[in-house]
Amino acid sequence: MAEAIAPMIRLDGLVKTRSQSESVFELQVPHFAVRPGQMVAVIGESGCGKSTLLDTLALVMAPTRVERFEIASGEATAPSDVAALWARDDEDGLSALRRDLFGYVLQTGGLLPFLSVRQNICLPARIKGGDMLASRVESLADRLGVAGCLDRMPVALSIGQRQRVAILRALAHQPRVVLADEPTAAVDKARARAIMDDMHRLARDEAVAVVVVTHDVDLVMDRADVAYTFDTRQVSEHVTSSLCRPVREGAP
Numbered sequence: 001m002a003e004a005i006a007p008m009i010r011l012d013g014l015v016k017t018r019s020q021s022e023s024v025f026e027l028q029v030p031h032f033a034v035r036p037g038q039m040v041a042v043i044g045e046s047g048c049g050k051s052t053l054l055d056t057l058a059l060v061m062a063p064t065r066v067e068r069f070e071i072a073s074g075e076a077t078a079p080s081d082v083a084a085l086w087a088r089d090d091e092d093g094l095s096a097l098r099r100d101l102f103g104y105v106l107q108t109g110g111l112l113p114f115l116s117v118r119q120n121i122c123l124p125a126r127i128k129g130g131d132m133l134a135s136r137v138e139s140l141a142d143r144l145g146v147a148g149c150l151d152r153m154p155v156a157l158s159i160g161q162r163q164r165v166a167i168l169r170a171l172a173h174q175p176r177v178v179l180a181d182e183p184t185a186a187v188d189k190a191r192a193r194a195i196m197d198d199m200h201r202l203a204r205d206e207a208v209a210v211v212v213v214t215h216d217v218d219l220v221m222d223r224a225d226v227a228y229t230f231d232t233r234q235v236s237e238h239v240t241s242s243l244c245r246p247v248r249e250g251a252p
């Protein structure tokens with residue numbers, strides 16, 4: 001069913017080369033897609049290129065080469081041609097997409113300590129130049145079990161509560177894509193499962209495309225609709241190549 005929905009992000013023929021002194025790392029992504037309502041897992045060993053892929057999807061790292069890189073910016077409009085925006089170095093166009101379409105969940109929550117939880121949650125909407133509906137914040141907080149935390153400071157929350165607030169903040173301004181980098185790294189297994197379940201449910205209910213990067217294969221393979229991993233090999237003394245490929249395609 002999810003296959004019929006047009007991708008929110010579509011990448012074909014991506015190559016990203018990163019070099020440091022003599023060593024060169026080359027990531028190849030023949031095809032990557034995430035659709036509205038899907039949770040896509042990106043899994044693999046340390047150094048295989050997960051963050052490189054996530055930073056590319058987040059439009060903060062320019063591809064070295066790419067055949068096609070599109071983001072659906074609205075239902076009634078043609079997808080934005082990200083490859084063309086990078087090719088002409090259109091920073092205004094790229095930052096408008098970052099601001100309008102994306103929500104981010106970081107490993108440690110990334111909440112600003114000097115703002116209340118509610119102010120943290122409302123920040124992305126403020127940056128977009130709008131206001132958040134109080135009723136939306138409260139109903140999401142209710143669903144995530146953090147309704148009692150809204151008027152506290154982040155320091156007064158447990159790590160699990162901070163991660164839930166970070167998910168709420170990422171989703172509250174109604175992004176089309178949520179990018180989550182090891183969102184459960186700082187919590188125990190039981191909390192990690194609950195957080196992943198929440199993200200998956202919210203993705204479906206709100207038709208958001210979610211990309212989760214994680215080391216924890218067991219955690220995501222039960223939950224992700226689609227999963228990608230990497231075949232990494234040492235090509236020569238200084239060159240490492242990593243191929244990103246699907247390990248699960250389509251809805252489970």
Ligand SMILES: Nc1ncnc2c1ncn2[C@@H]1O[C@H](COP(=O)(O)OP(=O)(O)OP(=O)(O)O)[C@@H](O)[C@H]1O
Pocket residue numbers: 018019020025044045046047048049050051052053240
């Ligand atoms: N700034 C950089 N310059 C050059 N090479 C880099 C840079 N950052 C990372 N790399 C190399 O790129 C490769 C992929 O790194 P990346 O951070 O994407 O891996 P990862 O899968 O996210 O790893 P981890 O799970 O440890 O965070 C690694 O071999 C790394 O050494």
